[in-house]
Amino acid sequence: MLNIFRWWWGIGLAFILLVIIRVFLPLPFSNEIIIFSIYVMGCSFLLGRVGFISFGQPAYLATGAYATAFYLFYFGTNPYIGILIGIAAGIVMSLLVGPLFVRLRSDYFALVNLALAVIIFYMMQKVLAPITQGDNGLWFLTNMKSTPILDITKPKEFYIFAFLVGLAVWALYKYLDDTLYGACCLASKINEDKVDFLGYSNFKIRLLAFVIANTTTALAGSMYAIYLGFVSPEMTSAHRAADPVVVTILGGVGTLYGPLVGSVAYTGMKDLISNLIGNWELFIGFLLVFIMLAGEKGIWGSLEPRLKKVFSGKRA
Amino acid sequence: MIDTQLLISGVIFGLSIGSIFFLMAIGLSLCFGLMRIISLDQLLYYSVGAYITYTISVYSGNMWLGALGGLIVAGILSFAVERFIFLRIYERDIAFTMITSFGILIGGVGVIKAIWGLVPRPVPMPIMTQMSIMGTEIPVYRLIVVVIAALVYAGIWLFLNRTITGKAIRAGIENVEHVEGLGINVYRLFTITFIIAGTLSGLSGGLHAPLIMVDPQMGLEVMPFIFMVVIIGGLGSIKGTLISALIVGQVVSIGSLIYAPLAQMAPFAIMLLILLVKPTGLYGSKLLKR
Numbered sequence: 173m174l175n176i177f178r179w180w181w182g183i184g185l186a187f188i189l190l191v192i193i194r195v196f197l198p199l200p201f202s203n204e205i206i207i208f209s210i211y212v213m214g215c216s217f218l219l220g221r222v223g224f225i226s227f228g229q230p231a232y233l234a235t236g237a238y239a240t241a242f243y244l245f246y247f248g249t250n251p252y253i254g255i256l257i258g259i260a261a262g263i264v265m266s267l268l269v270g271p272l273f274v275r276l277r278s279d280y281f282a283l284v285n286l287a288l289a290v291i292i293f294y295m296m297q298k299v300l301a302p303i304t305q306g307d308n309g310l311w312f313l314t315n316m317k318s319t320p321i322l323d324i325t326k327p328k329e330f331y332i333f334a335f336l337v338g339l340a341v342w343a344l345y346k347y348l349d350d351t352l353y354g355a356c357c358l359a360s361k362i363n364e365d366k367v368d369f370l371g372y373s374n375f376k377i378r379l380l381a382f383v384i385a386n387t388t389t390a391l392a393g394s395m396y397a398i399y400l401g402f403v404s405p406e407m408t409s410a411h412r413a414a415d416p417v418v419v420t421i422l423g424g425v426g427t428l429y430g431p432l433v434g435s436v437a438y439t440g441m442k443d444l445i446s447n448l449i450g451n452w453e454l455f456i457g458f459l460l461v462f463i464m465l466a467g468e469k470g471i472w473g474s475l476e477p478r479l480k481k482v483f484s485g486k487r488a
Numbered sequence: 489m490i491d492t493q494l495l496i497s498g499v500i501f502g503l504s505i506g507s508i509f510f511l512m513a514i515g516l517s518l519c520f521g522l523m524r525i526i527s528l529d530q531l532l533y534y535s536v537g538a539y540i541t542y543t544i545s546v547y548s549g550n551m552w553l554g555a556l557g558g559l560i561v562a563g564i565l566s567f568a569v570e571r572f573i574f575l576r577i578y579e580r581d582i583a584f585t586m587i588t589s590f591g592i593l594i595g596g597v598g599v600i601k602a603i604w605g606l607v608p609r610p611v612p613m614p615i616m617t618q619m620s621i622m623g624t625e626i627p628v629y630r631l632i633v634v635v636i637a638a639l640v641y642a643g644i645w646l647f648l649n650r651t652i653t654g655k656a657i658r659a660g661i662e663n664v665e666h667v668e669g670l671g672i673n674v675y676r677l678f679t680i681t682f683i684i685a686g687t688l689s690g691l692s693g694g695l696h697a698p699l700i701m702v703d704p705q706m707g708l709e710v711m712p713f714i715f716m717v718v719i720i721g722g723l724g725s726i727k728g729t730l731i732s733a734l735i736v737g738q739v740v741s742i743g744s745l746i747y748a749p750l751a752q753m754a755p756f757a758i759m760l761l762i763l764l765v766k767p768t769g770l771y772g773s774k775l776l777k778r
Contacts, residue, residue: 225583227590272760276767279526279582279723283715284763287756290712294752414590421587454602457595464588465576 183342186429190335193436199327201439203399206334208419209435210341211392214385215416217345220426221354222381223361224278228285229416231292232386234408235265236393238296241310241403242303249317251324255394262390266383274378289413297405304405313401330399337395341388346428348384357381389416418460424473433472496624498741504630504699506737507637511692512710513717513729514644515685521661521724522681523578525585529569530689531707531714532596533562537693538702539600542609551614555694562690563683570682578678593707601704608703633695640688641730648726657681661724713740716755720762722772732770 194202211233218224239261240254248254273284296304304310316325324330348354360367360377367374397403406412415438423434441459446452512534519527537558544554569592577585615632618625648654657677660667668674693706700706717736721728736755744751762770 219583225586227586272764276763279520279586280719280763280767280769282526282583282586283719284759287712287715287719287759291753291756299753414587414594417587417590452598453594454598455595457591457593457598460591461573461588461595464584464591465573 180343182429183339183346186342186432187335187339190338190432194331199331201443203327203331203334205435205439206331206338207392207395207399208439209432210338210395211389212416212419212423212431212435213341213345214387214389214392216420216423216425216427216431217348217388218381218385219417219420220430221349221357221361222378222385224274224378224382225282225417226285226385227282227413227417228287228289229386229389230408230413231285231289232262232265232389233393233396234289234292234296234403234405236262236390237397237403237407238304238310238393239390240394240397241312244312244315244397245310249315250319251316251398252319254316254398255391258394258397259387259391262387262393263383265390266386270379270382270386274375274382286413289408293405293408296408307405309402309404309406311402316398316401324398327399334395334399337391341391342428342432349428353377353380414456414460418456418463421460421463423471424476427472427476429476430472433475437471492622493624494745495742496622497626498745499738500621500626500630500634502738502741503734504633504737505740506734507634508692508696508699509710509713509717509737510637510730510733511640511688511695512714513721513733514640514726515689516714516718517721517724517726517729518657518681519685520718522657522664523574523678524582525574525578526582526589526723527574527682527685528586528589528711529566529592529596530685531711532593533566533686533689534693534696534710535597535600535704535707536565537562537690538611538697538706539604539609539693540690541694541697542604542611542702545611551611551698554611555691555697558694558697559687559691562693563687566686566689567679567683569686570679574678574682575675578675597704597707604704606704608701610701611697613698629698633699636691636695640691641726644684644726653677653680712752713755716759719769720755720759722769725769725771728769728771 190202190206193205211229214232215226215229218226236258240258243254243257244251269288273281276284297306313325318325322329322333324333348357356367356372356377359370360372360374364374367377393407396407419434419438420431421434422438423430423432442452445455449455512530515530515533516527519525519530537555540558540561541551541554544557545551548554573588573592574585577588613627613629615627615629617628619628619631620626646654648658656667656672657680660674660677664674667677696706696710713736717729717733720735721730721732735758739754739758740751743754766772
């Protein structure tokens with residue numbers, strides 16, 4: 173009993189804080205935070221657990237978003253099925269490119285992923301323009317029919333849905349951390365020769381991690397699509413390629429709550445600063461350099477040990 | 489089938505584009521080979537080179553002077569960036585240098601937007617004359633770009649093989665610790681390599697400027713091609729970079745003659761094929777991380 177309680181304690185607290193944010197801050201901000209943190213979670217898992225730095229996360233985001241958009245624009249009306257299709261597309265996509273990519277060294281991996289993101293951008297913008305309507309994007313907000321129980325076409329109820337999905341994603345990643353598989357991932361990051369020696373296949377470990385992480389990203393993509401009601405090639409452009417990596421580093425690499433903390437900080441700063449100065453890119457670029465020079469632990473990474481000290485001090 | 493005239497102009501176009509890709513990719517490749525960093529900010533020096541070329545050619549009316557200015561400014565900028573930022577993070581993991589350089593790139597593009605604005609700027613072609621090769625009219629400027637790239641390759645080859653600094657750099661690519669053990673200041677080698685890389689990127693930007701419109705996003709537009717060149721050739725190899733730059737240039741140019749969207753997709757397909765056979769590219773080193 174106590175174990176179960178302690179297992180859920182961290183996640184519960186994090187999400188109670190999210191509810192408090194929801195009460196005090198406007199709805200779009202809360203929605204943005206949750207979707208964005210799910211998006212970042214995949215990248216954080218790849219970077220922190222398996223040691224792959226992926227600059228190509230927008231590629232998988234767009235895969236999920238466009239799969240959902242195609243379904244809702246051309247075929248159906250049910251947003252839930254749209255999300256399922258987005259997830260399926262994410263799995264298919266990462267299974268297609270995964271076996272090829274995970275064999276690469278981490279430096280090549282980063283470059284190839286970024287190249288993939290740019291190629292998908294071109295495909296959506298130019299090559300597949302008859303289907304994707306190019307830069308105009310697909311608008312399907314009115315195509316979605318409201319669903320019973322939880323009507324996710326309304327922003328308010330979408331928030332509840334996103335909240336539940338976020339909770340599930342965090343529970344999944346926390347579970348993964350605790351399993352043997354999570355340990356294997358870390359081991360293959362630290363010393364792949366020893367993993368081989370122990371009889372585990374580096375390739376399989378990495379492929380599974382790749383699929384899990386990118387499916388999470390695709391899920392975030394389809395949630396974006398449903399929340400905004402439209403998709404455009406803009407979401408995969410190279411400028412946004414760094415976003416998840418930045419937030420991962422900002423929050424703290426390899427920590428469970430880093431992506432959440434990072435998303436809140438990043439989205440908040442973005443809103444505040446884009447009100448003050450128009451040149452957001454300039455700011456984010458120098459912020460990135462500053463963070464990298466200042467330390468590699470990030471906000472949550474440097475906060476966590478202190479919090480633990482405080483809490484354990486109280487208990488003793 | 490494509491007729492001969494179109495094919496010849498396509499090949500020349502591909503050669504000139506390939507030369508520009510080569511000049512840029514060599515920076516990324518050298519930086520990786522010696523310092524084990526992925527220096528995405530080379531794309532910034534490319535944009536800066538192009539913009540300085542634009543500004544100087546507007547005021548003086550001479551594009552060559554502009555390209556020279558762009559080259560010098562890009563060199564100075566890369567020196568400053570190396571001193572203030574990269575010197576502190578050489579020891580870090582490769583991911584961190586990549587993110588930092590991406591930050592420099594994005595921030596630099598922001599500065600460019602603030603200084604020159606968002607409007608694309610044209611740079612006049614310095615030599616308007618056409619030359620006739622087998623009955624096809626070829627702009628001389630494109631041939632000059634190819635010649636400059638060939639000269640740069642020869643220069644780099646001579647520098648790496650005939651000078652003591654160049655030999656030290658080549659030895660550093662093999663094993664940096666041994667070079668350090670010989671009493672050579674490797675950080676000075678790093679600085680020299682970085683400045684060479686930045687200067688060449690600036691030069692390629694200046695040479696590319698008359699062929700396209702100069703706009704703030706130009707670095708990001710050319711990025712996928714540079715990546716493909718570097719990946720196909722193998723990080724850290726100059727010969728590989730030259731060969732793959734020529735391949736990619738031809739594929740882009742001939743591909744766009746056959747079917748326009750092929751220009752972007754075909755190099756990517758080739759890259760995937762080569763990675764399938766050789767995960768380190770054509771001439772890539774097997775070294776992981778020193």
